[in-house]
Amino acid sequence: QGHIRGTFLMGQNPAAGGPNARLHRDALRRLDWLVIRDFFETESASVWYADPEVTDPKAIPTEVFLLPAASVVEKDGSFTNTERMIQWHDRAILPPGDCRSDAWFAYDLGKRLKALYQDSPRERDAPLRHLTWDYDSGNLGIEGEPDTEQVLREINGYHLGERRQLRGPAELASDGSTACGCWLYCGIFPEERTNRARAKGQQRHGTSVYGEWAWVWPENRRILYNRASADPQGRPWSARKKLVWWDETAQRWTGYDVPDFEIAKAPGYRPSADAQGLAAIAGDAPFRMHGCTCPMVSKMVPCRCSTSRSNRRS
Incomplete structure (x- = not known):
């Protein structure tokens, strides 16, 4: 519809791998510009001339920029699997040649944008002008390559006043005294020189x-909702597992795992009628956060109890 003028594709190939690839190809050919970072020319990169649906490449308005990317063994960083496990790897x-990491590209683009807007008087550009963008590594053998561990430190979060790393999401504050890129990763870099994604401990706990x-x-929780592995009284359903x-x-x-429950909430805890948020979850509930726990749920009828209302508000 002409609302999107350009896009970036990094490690993606929607022209061949999308759920409606023909629709994607048609949309890509309507862009003014398309930036692709990959190891080779993908179907998305050649969508303007090699696609059988194209009869006249000269009629395609899209200007394509194909930039060579560095492979996983040619850059520092991390990878995350479907277990939510983050593992660090070194280059x-x-x-x-001109192959560069995704981090290099994003960092260089950010520096160029800051330079472009540094004299802009518009209020909407103020966040970009005042953005702190200082991840230069200086010793990685590639000019302009950012320090990806420094990026991860900031994603982890820190106390603004003392610049001390946050040890976990429980230290996040709503008064502006802490900063965090994403609470899910808070705790991965709890100290200045401790990147827990590098951990290689092989001790097994339990089975x-x-x-x-x-x-x-x-929070390094290996199994989500693990409170459900214990009965309402807090005793394991299975001694072996x-x-x-x-x-x-x-x-x-x-x-053996990080409990997915408020650490000091006893199984016998019962919320008051006006409790809200986590305080509205009883101690014998299987999950830290969920909907209503009253008997109306089992009757499959709409519930109007205070527990349900407070959880919706939270």
Whole structure:
């Protein structure tokens, strides 16, 4: 419809891999410009001339920029699998020729945009003018290559006043005293020189938890909703497959995994009628955050209880 004039494709090939590839190809040919970063010319890069649907390449208005990308062994960074596990990798060799990492491209583009708008008087450009964009590594063998671990430190978050790294999302504050790129990753870089994505601990806890290998978002929790592995009283359903349980002596949840529950909320806790947010979740509930826990749920009828209302508000 002409609303989008250009786009970037980095590691994506919608002309061949999209759910409606023909629609994607048609849309790409309507752009003014298209930037593609990849190892070779993909179907998306050649969509203006090599597609069988194109009868006259000269009639395609899209200007395509194909930029060579560095492969995984040619750059520092991390990769995340479907277990939510983030593992760090170091560059093995320098990329050939003009090949550059995605981080280099984004960092260089950011510096160019800041320079372009540095004298802009428009208020809408103020965030870009005042943006702190200082990730130069200086020692990675490639001019302009950013320090990706410094980027991860900022994504983790820190206390603004003392510039101390946040140890987890529980330290995030709503008063402006902390900064964080994404709360899910808060805790991956808890100290200045501690990148937990580099962890290589091989000790097994219980039957299946390797909590010291790499880092899993959020909070290095290997199995989400692991409170459900214990019964309403906080005792493991299975002694062989137990993950977390309530320690009556210590008055806290403990176990082989990071408990997916408020750490000090006892199984016997019951919320008041006007409780809101997490305080509205009973201690014998299976999940930290979920909808109503009242008996009306099992009757499959709309619930109007205070617990349900407070959870919707939160």
